[in-house]
Amino acid sequence: MRTSPTWWILGAGALGRLFGARLTTTLSLHLIGRRPDDGPLRYHAPCGEIHDVDVARTTLATLALHTHARPALVVLATKSYATLTAVEELAGHVDPQTPLLSLQNGFSIQPRLAKIWAGPVLCASTTEGAYVEGETGVVHAGTGTTWIGDIDNTWPILARDSVYWLNQAGFSAYHDVAIVQRLWHKLAINAAINPLVARYRIRNGQLRDQPFRRMVDSIINEIGPLLEGEGVVPPPAGWHTLVWEVIGATANNRASMLQDVLAGRPTEREAILGPLLAIAKRQRCTAPTLETLYHDTPS
Structure with missing residues (x-):
């Protein structure tokens, strides 16, 4: 012992x-x-x-x-x-x-x-x-x-x-x-979940409903290629499966950014979305979904 x-x-x-x-x-x-x-x-x-x-x-x-x-x-x-x-x-x-x-x-x-x-x-x-x-x-x-x-x-x-x-x-x-790879995976999860639930003040599980489901999929579609362009290995089952499995497992959860909004605290918008926008800039890629998400997310 x-x-x-x-x-x-x-x-x-x-x-x-x-x-x-x-x-x-x-x-x-x-x-x-x-x-x-x-x-x-x-x-x-x-x-x-x-x-x-x-x-x-x-x-x-x-x-x-x-x-x-x-x-x-x-x-x-x-x-x-x-x-x-x-x-x-x-x-x-x-x-x-x-x-x-x-x-x-x-x-x-x-x-x-x-x-x-x-x-x-x-x-x-x-x-x-x-x-x-x-x-x-x-x-x-x-x-x-x-x-x-x-x-x-x-x-x-x-x-x-x-x-x-x-x-x-x-x-x-x-x-x-390979914790760095894992951290990028977690960032993808957070980017697909936190800003939306904070903006619309919903629990994670409600992202499975329309119109939020389409929004989540659009975010994932943009994040995956950006991260892979940085050498991040995609999850074995794919980016969509990774995110939706977490949404299902935490369906009743109030994500951290939602908790911040409800408490009147600053959010982690910069920590979660900032690195992805920096990657897009470095790769000279357009990221309209992420840019809109950044501007619509409470700071």
Whole structure:
């Protein structure tokens, strides 16, 4: 039996709460948000059961005032646009060699983290669906798969160790030596789902209805050739199957961009659609569907 490590999760949004509620059962964990809370986290399981889970919820400032075991790994569960600022603040509280695990959407922040952080930077691509409920709740709206690796495949042992603890907590997790390919696949999924559900304020499953189904297919038709032009290998069953399977698995989920719109927060439009438009520009291709989607998506 392995000795349970100490992990910190930076960011108490939907994924932060989800990972916190599950991982706290198998390792020592601190969920770091904007304010501390002594009450339990209310976890709504996919089967419909509700559990009150004792998760140590605190702030970086509070942790600095007390003696806690230094983290063996910090999970970054912040929004993409807030990640660099959060990491700058984190740097004052941890050893500079502390490994990070990035859960961010898109594929722009991960390479930047790998350049500025002295320690290992792992990247995760997950299809777990979750949304917050109130100040203390998280709804696990759809189970999925989490893949972990690093951009240069430098830290396979660390990646496999992280996978081990996620599986111990009941997630379905795997090490991926080609995580960059996986991140581009996830970006394609997010681009086909998030902007539309945010604009029309619908759940993922409603994309299966008309006129949204046609919109999703048009987006996928444009994304696939762009990514393949960058050397991204298409999924075995094709881009359409990849996206529609995720939509089906997370039908009841409120996608992250929809949650941002409903809460009056900035969205991750730039992180999700920006890289695709940059590819189109670099390839000198027209991308009218993506350009329209970008301009119609709340920022």
